[in-house]
Amino acid sequence: MNSTNKVIGFTLIMTVFVAVLLTGLREVTKEKAALNEEIFNKRAILMAVEKHLPDGKKVKDLTDGDVAGIFGSNIEQVGLNMAGEPVEGVLAEDIDMAKERKKPEADRLLPLYVYTQGDQKFYIISIRGNGLWDEIWGNIALEGDLSTITGAAFDHKGETPGLGAEIKDNPGFGTQFAGKSIYDEQGNYTSITVRKGGAKDPKHDVDGISGATVTGDGVTEMLQRGIKYYEPYFAKLKSNI
Amino acid sequence: MADTSVKDTAIGVEEKEPLFGKKERKLLTDPLSDNNPITVQVLGICSALAVTSLVLPSLVMAVAVIFVTAFSNLFTSMLRNYIPKQVRMIVQLVIIATLVTVVELALKYLNYPVYKQLSVYIGLIITNCIVMGRLEAFAMANKPWRSFLDGIGNGLGYGAILLIIGVIREVFGKGTLFAGTGIELKIIGPNADFLINTTESVLFGWYTNNNLMVLPAAAMFIIGILIWIQRSINPKLVDIS
Numbered sequence: 001m002n003s004t005n006k007v008i009g010f011t012l013i014m015t016v017f018v019a020v021l022l023t024g025l026r027e028v029t030k031e032k033a034a035l036n037e038e039i040f041n042k043r044a045i046l047m048a049v050e051k052h053l054p055d056g057k058k059v060k061d062l063t064d065g066d067v068a069g070i071f072g073s074n075i076e077q078v079g080l081n082m083a084g085e086p087v088e089g090v091l092a093e094d095i096d097m098a099k100e101r102k103k104p105e106a107d108r109l110l111p112l113y114v115y116t117q118g119d120q121k122f123y124i125i126s127i128r129g130n131g132l133w134d135e136i137w138g139n140i141a142l143e144g145d146l147s148t149i150t151g152a153a154f155d156h157k158g159e160t161p162g163l164g165a166e167i168k169d170n171p172g173f174g175t176q177f178a179g180k181s182i183y184d185e186q187g188n189y190t191s192i193t194v195r196k197g198g199a200k201d202p203k204h205d206v207d208g209i210s211g212a213t214v215t216g217d218g219v220t221e222m223l224q225r226g227i228k229y230y231e232p233y234f235a236k237l238k239s240n241i
Numbered sequence: 242m243a244d245t246s247v248k249d250t251a252i253g254v255e256e257k258e259p260l261f262g263k264k265e266r267k268l269l270t271d272p273l274s275d276n277n278p279i280t281v282q283v284l285g286i287c288s289a290l291a292v293t294s295l296v297l298p299s300l301v302m303a304v305a306v307i308f309v310t311a312f313s314n315l316f317t318s319m320l321r322n323y324i325p326k327q328v329r330m331i332v333q334l335v336i337i338a339t340l341v342t343v344v345e346l347a348l349k350y351l352n353y354p355v356y357k358q359l360s361v362y363i364g365l366i367i368t369n370c371i372v373m374g375r376l377e378a379f380a381m382a383n384k385p386w387r388s389f390l391d392g393i394g395n396g397l398g399y400g401a402i403l404l405i406i407g408v409i410r411e412v413f414g415k416g417t418l419f420a421g422t423g424i425e426l427k428i429i430g431p432n433a434d435f436l437i438n439t440t441e442s443v444l445f446g447w448y449t450n451n452n453l454m455v456l457p458a459a460a461m462f463i464i465g466i467l468i469w470i471q472r473s474i475n476p477k478l479v480d481i482s
Contacts, residue, residue, distance in 0.1 A: 003325065003327070006325050007325040007327055007328055010323065010324065010325050010328070010332075011328055011331070011332075014332060014335060015335075018335055018339050021339070022339065022342055022343075022346075025343065025346050026346060029346050029347075029349065029350040032350050033346075033349040033350050033353070036349065036350070036353035037349075037353060039353075040353050040354060040357060158361070160294075160455060160456070161294040161295050161298070161455065162294055162295065162411075162414050162415045162450075162454075162455035163452065163455055169420065210452075211450075211452045211455070
C-alpha cells in the first residue's frame with residue numbers, strides 16, 4: 001500500500017472507531033447522567049431550606065430517592081414572568097437561569113419553589129450574577145412573611161479557591177443569611193449587603209470574605225437585583241393574605 | 242500484522258523480559274526524582290499552577306493524569322507499528338482526547354458532584370504536555386508493558402509534585418488540609434483544632450492566611466524552590482559547568 005493511502009485509511013478507521021466508541025458510551029450513560037444532573041440541581045435548591053428538611057436531615061444525608069420524593073410531595077414549582085404572574089405549563093426546574101440572563105429583562109422567567117413542611121411555607125428563589133471571574137448564583141429561601149431569610153446557598157463557576165470560592169466552600173458564609181431581613185421596618189426594600197470588614201447592620205448585613213471583595217460585591221449586586229425581580233409576585237401574595 | 246506479532250514474540254522469548262525487572266522498576270522510579278516531569282523536564286507547569294490551591298483537586302488531577310498517561314502510552318505503544326509517521330501527532334492527540342472524554346463520561350455517570358467540581362480540570366488534561374511528551378518520547382519506541390509503566394511512573398512523578406505544592410499552598414493559604422473532603426483539618430492559625438491546642442494558645446495562633454498562596458503565582462515560586470532544592474541535593478542533576 002502506498003503511504004498516502006495508508007495515512008487516509010488509518011485516520012479513517014481511527015476516526016470511525018473513536019466516533020462509534022464515544023457516541024455509544026454517551027448514549028449508554030446519557031439517561032443516568034441527566035438524572036444525576038437533575039438530582040444535583042435539586043440538592044442545590046434544598047440547600048437553602050436545609051434547616052427545615054423532614055426528620056432534621058442534612059442535604060448530604062439524603063439519598064437520590066429522598067430528593068426526588070421531597071420534590072414530588074413537598075415542593076410546588078412555579079415559573080413566574082417579570083410581572084409576577086405564574087406562567088402556565090412552565091416548571092421552575094425547566095428554567096435555565098444562565099439563558100434567562102441573556103434575554104431582555106422584561107422577557108425573563110423566574111423560577112420559584114414553594115416548599116411546604118408541616119404548616120410552614122418557604123419560598124425558594126434563584127438568583128444569578130457576576131463574581132470576579134465568572135458567574136455566581138444562589139438560592140435564597142424566604143419564610144412565610146416573605147421578608148425573613150431562612151437559608152441561602154451559593155455556587156460559582158470559577159471564583160478563586162480559598163477566596164471567592166468560599167461563598168460555596170465555607171458553610172459559614174451561607175448560614176450568616178439566616179434571620180436577615182430583606183425589608184427594613186418601614187417596609188422598604190433593602191436587600192442584604194455583603195460588608196467588607198464585617199457586618200454593621202445586624203438585620204441587613206453579612207460579613208464579607210477577606211480577600212474576596214469583588215466576589216462579595218458581586219453577591220451584593222446579585223441579591224439586590226435578583227430578589228427585587230420577585231417583588232411583584234410577593235406583592236400579589238401579600239395582598240391575597 | 243502477522244509478521245510483527247511473530248517478531249515480537251520471538252524477541253520476547255530471546256530476552257525473557259521479566260514483568261518487574263530492573264529496567265521496569267527504573268521506569269517507575271526515575272520520573273519520581275531523577276527525571277521528574279515537572280521539576281526536571283519542566284512539563285505540565287500550566288496545570289500544576291492552576292489546580293494546586295487545595296489538596297483535593299491536586300489529588301484528583303494527579304489520579305486522572307496517571308490514568309490518562311498510562312493508558313494513552315499503552316494504546317499508542319500497541320499501535321506504534323501501524324501509526325503512519327506523517328500523522329502520528331494527530332493520532333496521539335485523538336487517543337488522549339478519547340481517554341479524557343471517557344473519564345469525563347464515566348465521572349458524569351458514576352459521581353456527578355465530583356464531575357461538577359472538576360469539569361474544567363478534566364479538559365486541562367488534554368493540554369498537559371507530559372502526556373503528549375511521553376507518547377512521543379517513549380511509547381512510540383517501546384513495547385506496551387514498558388510504556389504502560391512509563392506512563393504510570395510519569396503520572397506519579399507529576400502527581401507527587403502536585404501534592405507537595407497543594408499541601409504547602411493550602412496550609413499557608415487557608416490554614417487547612419483536605420478542605421472540601423470529609424476530613425477537613427484546620428491546622429494553623431486562629432481556631433486551629435488539630436495540632437497542639439493548649440488552653441492558653443493555639444499553635445501559630447497568630448498566623449494570618451497568606452493570600453498570595455491562594456493565587457497561581459505562589460505555585461510558580463514553590464516549583465522554583467523545589468527545583469532548586471532538588472538540584473542541590475541530587476548529584477545527578479548538579480550542573481558541573
